[in-house]
Amino acid sequence: MRSLDQTIDEVLNLAAVHFKVARVELRPGDDFFKKLGIDSLQALELLTRLEQHFRVELPDYEVQGVSDFKTLAERIQARL
Amino acid sequence: MQAEAFLVSFPIYIAEEKAGQRGMLELKEYESLGAALREAVERWAGEVCLIEDDRGREKLRLTYKEFGETGRRLARGLEDSGFAAGDRAAIIMTNQSKWLISAYAIFYAGGVVVPLDYKLTPGEQLALLAHSKARVLVVEWHLWRAMTQAENLSGLDVNTVLVTDAPANADLYGARRWVEFAAAAKGEPEFRARRRADAACIIYSSGTGGRPKGCVMTHENYLEQCVALTSLYPFWPGVRYLSILPTNHAIDFMVGFIGPFTCGAAVVHLRTLRPEFVREAFPKYKITYMTLVPLVLKNLQKGLQERFDELPAGKRMAFHALRALNKLLTRRRPNVALSRRLLPQVHAAFGGELRALFVGGAFTEPATLQFFYDLGIPVANAYGLTEAGTAVSLNDFKPFRPDTVGRPLPGMEVRIVKPGPDGIGEVAVRSKTVMSHYLDDPELTAETIVDGWLMTGDLGRMDRSGHLQLFGRKKNMIVTEEGKNIYPEDIETVFEGLPVKEFCVFAANYLWPKRTMTGEQLVIVLHTEAGQAVREPLRAELAERNRRLLNYKRIHGYVVWEEDFPRTASLKIKRAVLAEQIGRRLGREAVVAL
Numbered sequence: 001m002r003s004l005d006q007t008i009d010e011v012l013n014l015a016a017v018h019f020k021v022a023r024v025e026l027r028p029g030d031d032f033f034k035k036l037g038i039d040s041l042q043a044l045e046l047l048t049r050l051e052q053h054f055r056v057e058l059p060d061y062e063v064q065g066v067s068d069f070k071t072l073a074e075r076i077q078a079r080l
Numbered sequence: 081m082q083a084e085a086f087l088v089s090f091p092i093y094i095a096e097e098k099a100g101q102r103g104m105l106e107l108k109e110y111e112s113l114g115a116a117l118r119e120a121v122e123r124w125a126g127e128v129c130l131i132e133d134d135r136g137r138e139k140l141r142l143t144y145k146e147f148g149e150t151g152r153r154l155a156r157g158l159e160d161s162g163f164a165a166g167d168r169a170a171i172i173m174t175n176q177s178k179w180l181i182s183a184y185a186i187f188y189a190g191g192v193v194v195p196l197d198y199k200l201t202p203g204e205q206l207a208l209l210a211h212s213k214a215r216v217l218v219v220e221w222h223l224w225r226a227m228t229q230a231e232n233l234s235g236l237d238v239n240t241v242l243v244t245d246a247p248a249n250a251d252l253y254g255a256r257r258w259v260e261f262a263a264a265a266k267g268e269p270e271f272r273a274r275r276r277a278d279a280a281c282i283i284y285s286s287g288t289g290g291r292p293k294g295c296v297m298t299h300e301n302y303l304e305q306c307v308a309l310t311s312l313y314p315f316w317p318g319v320r321y322l323s324i325l326p327t328n329h330a331i332d333f334m335v336g337f338i339g340p341f342t343c344g345a346a347v348v349h350l351r352t353l354r355p356e357f358v359r360e361a362f363p364k365y366k367i368t369y370m371t372l373v374p375l376v377l378k379n380l381q382k383g384l385q386e387r388f389d390e391l392p393a394g395k396r397m398a399f400h401a402l403r404a405l406n407k408l409l410t411r412r413r414p415n416v417a418l419s420r421r422l423l424p425q426v427h428a429a430f431g432g433e434l435r436a437l438f439v440g441g442a443f444t445e446p447a448t449l450q451f452f453y454d455l456g457i458p459v460a461n462a463y464g465l466t467e468a469g470t471a472v473s474l475n476d477f478k479p480f481r482p483d484t485v486g487r488p489l490p491g492m493e494v495r496i497v498k499p500g501p502d503g504i505g506e507v508a509v510r511s512k513t514v515m516s517h518y519l520d521d522p523e524l525t526a527e528t529i530v531d532g533w534l535m536t537g538d539l540g541r542m543d544r545s546g547h548l549q550l551f552g553r554k555k556n557m558i559v560t561e562e563g564k565n566i567y568p569e570d571i572e573t574v575f576e577g578l579p580v581k582e583f584c585v586f587a588a589n590y591l592w593p594k595r596t597m598t599g600e601q602l603v604i605v606l607h608t609e610a611g612q613a614v615r616e617p618l619r620a621e622l623a624e625r626n627r628r629l630l631n632y633k634r635i636h637g638y639v640v641w642e643e644d645f646p647r648t649a650s651l652k653i654k655r656a657v658l659a660e661q662i663g664r665r666l667g668r669e670a671v672v673a674l
Contacts, residue, residue, distance in 0.1 A: 031627055031631070033631045034631075039375060039561075039562075040375070040562060040631070040632070041355060041375060041376065041379050044353070044354050044355060045354075045355065047354070048354055048356060057135070059222075059351075059352070060174070060351075060352050060353060060354075061174070061220075061222050061223070064199060065199075065201075065630055067627070067630075067631050068627075
């Protein structure tokens with residue numbers, strides 16, 4: 001079982017790889033729309049990528065209104 | 081102007097089928113949506129009306145008969161619980177079958193539907209519920225759960241809360257399960273007739289943080305809209321409409337519910353709107369039509385363009401040649417059958433039966449529309465706003481004019497008020513589809529509907545061929561590419577208590593008029609205390625408060641203003657006066673990005 005810190009770390013790693021940004025620039029509290037410069041559709045792409053990685057299904061309503069990596073990781077963690 | 085604006089793109093490569101030949105209801109003969117839907121349920125009893133899919137797994141398929149039976153049981157339950165003709169019932173749900181079944185039941189029982197946006201915060205939903213005075217709330221369990229945690233829950237005053245999608249053994253927080261409520265109802269409900277002038281829906285076009293704008297739409301408004309749209313763009317049994325825009329929005333309510341249902345067509349709902357599942361739905365369900373927002377259309381364009389660019393050189397050349405040929409052969413009017421033969425792979429990706437796409441919610445760039453048109457996927461520009469009904473004007477493809485939003489729809493009068501030398505002025509609309517009034521706000525209604533004309537707040541010009549072109553807004557609001565309308569007043573509450581003397585949020589284009597409908601942004605004007613500079617703690621607080629807003633509602637930057645805001649006797653900011661002062665004395669370069 002992963003710890004929340006591990007989940008956060010993996011979320012940041014995946015986001016960095018998927019959107020080709022330096023991992024060191026991403027912090028848990030960052031707003032991923034702003035930090036990654038992405039729109040809502042690209043955020044959905046990231047979500048799919050995260051679901052595949054963590055082998056969980058996140059209903060759309062679970063992530064509605066979420067815009068920072070940490071909260072996203074918490075929602076994933078709750079379903080692991 | 082206070083109206084919520086949206087732009088719609090309608091495909092109408094003039095359908096060769098006439099509505100009457102296909103058995104569409106003669107809507108002029110009906111007094112209400114309930115009566116029309118009741119007839120549809122009988123006429124197309126054996127046809128499929130709803131399909132629900134979740135991540136590629138089909139979850140539900142209903143015929144009109146089954147839809148009608150469940151709807152009537154729910155109506156009976158509502159009537160047994162004291163719901164009377166003219167009572168209001170709110171729906172807060174994502175797109176799914178129970179949204180439409182609930183609406184049918186409410187109409188059947190003579191009620192007024194109050195569709196609320198499921199993406200609003202629970203506090204906002206509760207505030208609008210209170211304003212609407214709804215007696216019944218139909219809501220998805222997870223949304224209801226969030227509402228029960230909101231501070232203003234104590235103000236909730238509804239008799240019945242019905243929840244859908246609640247897990248087994250879930251705490252219902254005093255609500256009843258939708259399924260059990262309908263199943264428990266015994267006997268046939270009474271069909272309660274309504275007249276055309278009676279309210280059918282109350283649609284909130286804005287006002288979540290400020291003055292609620294509840295557009296009271298009559299049965300006549302919808303029946304007339306439906307006649308106008310389907311005269312150009314008919315549905316029929318066998319058509320499959322993919323519904324992904326929220327049904328609470330005027331566009332999907334009309335094009336993803338009333339339109340197809342009064343023609344015996346089917347609506348497909350997806351429980352998740354991830355792009356990959358939307359893409360899969362086209363071939364899986366052989367989609368005929370779909371409405372999307374410009375952001376999604378551009379995403380589709382990007383995906384297609386990448387695929388074209390990856391083609392080996394020889395195939396790419398052949399593709400370009402075929403596309404050019406298609407463009408040439410369809411320059412006068414679309415011909416989807418021909419385009420499917422010329423560009424089979426492109427059309428196969430869309431399921432092979434797509435006849436056109438609708439784009440709704442915001443302005444669509446002509447280049448994007450042209451991209452699809454050249455591939456043989458017609459997407460016509462149109463323009464509308466909630467207050468006016470779904471669409472005001474519509475491109476008729478005679479020929480394709482992506483630079484305009486089309487000609488006025490049948491029954492729609494459009495005029496340009498006080499045009500300048502360039503012919504540009506405020507667009508005003510008169511039609512049977514224009515809303516009755518704003519709920520409980522005669523003052524706002526009087527400002528908005530002047531001598532029978534709806535003042536849209538949008539700037540436009542009619543060209544010689546009768547096409548409407550848009551050139552920005554006169555009103556203080558923005559529309560995002562995702563089709564979200566944002567009124568500055570609605571987001572100011574987040575900044576209340578900011579340590580400055582006073583502040584005000586504006587659409588940048590309202591301060592500095594720009595003849596464009598894209599790239600709109602919000603700015604906050606800060607009147608600081610004497611000698612106060614905007615330094616890091618204040619900037620950080622601004623940024624922190626900004627983050628509390630949903631991403632599409634966030635402000636872009638701030639402007640420092642060193643004078644008192646002009647105010648009315650009741651101390652309300654005179655926004656128009658302030659905007660004029662700022663626009664005159666500062667330029668856009670004064671905006672500091674956050």
